[in-house]
Amino acid sequence: MPTAIAVTSADLVLPAPDRHTPGAAVLHPPGQLDLEGALAGTSALLERHGHLVAVVPSWLPRATVQRLHTVRAILETDRIALLGIDLPPLGTALLVRQLRQLSVCDFSPGVLACAARLLSHYIYAGALLGSVAKLDRVPVGLKAHARSWSPGAQFAVLAHPAPHLAKLGTAGAHGGGGALPAGPEFATHLTFARGQLTSDWVAAELAPAWQVQGVMENPLPADSPGWWGTPKLVEFAAGIPDLSVLYQLVASVRREECRWCGLELIGDRCGFCAAPLHAPPPSATPASTARSRP
Template sequence: MALPAQDECTVPAVVLTDLDRQPLEQSLDGMQTLLDRHERVIVVHSAAAPAAVHRRLHTVRSLLESDRIALFRPELPPLGIAVLARQLRQLAFCGTDPGVLASAGRLFTHYVHCGAVLNSVIRLDRVPVGLKAHAKSWMPSSRFGVLAHPTPQVVLLGPDATLTGPEYGSWMLVAKGKLESDWVGTTLAPAWNMLGLREVALPAESVAWWGTGKLVEFCTYLHNPLILQQLVTSARRSACHWCGIDVIGDLCVFCSTTVPAHDQPVSAGHTSSE
């Protein structure tokens, strides 16, 4: 989940390992150390992680009684989550306010395309799969192109196979599992007019998310940190009325409070005199 730094301006990540196996006291001490060292902590984690990991994170946050811990679990494949985590690390170097930084992950989710090439979709339960694709999965030579986000798609790979890509300049990350396929690099990336392509290690949660270890996972992303800053700067900010920090959007990721809308509709029969 912690991708290599893209440049010298990407702050290091702290990897929380073995949360579901270590004693609770060790998890509490580790998180308290981070809080003592930093103003706030943003934990980016995957829905494919074991349920015990999610329970431990919520337990730690509850026992520490801290609204300085944000738990961010986007409904994306693991490689997409890893991309978002690195983008937040890039923004953190710029001194972005913690509330804005935490909620920027939700904003950046709209600018990633996540998918994979799979040898089978029989165990894929996070993307709608038709009966025809299920039947084709029993054929040993079958390969499927799957787009999980933003719009789910499943296609049987062939000469005319295609997936809907981004309409803006993006880079692509590729993480190879136990599947021999170069379709992403030789066909999909050129069709999507990618500005560049890099290969990284497959995230540990990818096999559980996609339902098979025979896969090649990919994700597009905005490469330039200046563009990320522009997106955050142009987004409307609100002040959380509970903890007082600035956030983007309608939810404070730290205290989970819904931020009131700025513009309330005028009640029927009410007129304004100015």
């Protein structure tokens, strides 16, 4: 069985792009499942799949994160990877789908876990917002805050990989002097989700400007309004859709062996035990301390 990919909410599981891509397990928060049930469910996943890679978004409540670490500690296993991901909700869901695609390939669990950090660099995540008054994830200037109170104001915001914010005119970015956020320079597929904002800007203007290969609409994740600071939004995320390209991207990185747990890794840190690839250098002894020694 392929390595299990897990999420903390069912709305982070996008439809599979093909019949070969498996789904994702949902690790329910404390309010929905008691500790005994969480232990039983996680044990069953490990029994069936061998290893578990869980995506842990940065916006999760503290109690949910503590539950994940408690389950791993009680089970006393090194076969659970808890991957901290700092992407908007729809971008996180897109990354999860890419990991699901790669889970059926011949990558070891350690390489698959480390691939999350690599793939996140190639995800473009943003939103069309009706207000940026409560947006704290992207730098917002005083003028943008003031313009948020204008009737019908709309803002094109890119949160990842580089922050970007522009106010759109009534005819979109081209009519209001705002600049479209710079898009990816590689082939992508665009996924978007509507909140309480009525606009076709993402599909009608952003998608053609970014020259995406395809566009798909999905329901808005429940945590998106909180992440963006407003329910008046259309969230979007663009990423590499082709499994062969994702495979080559990960396979091209040199593999190492974790000096702590022995699993394979790519990059500079193990996805399972979080140990760095190289041991930190010994701290230098202050000269004054060295002179005072006999």
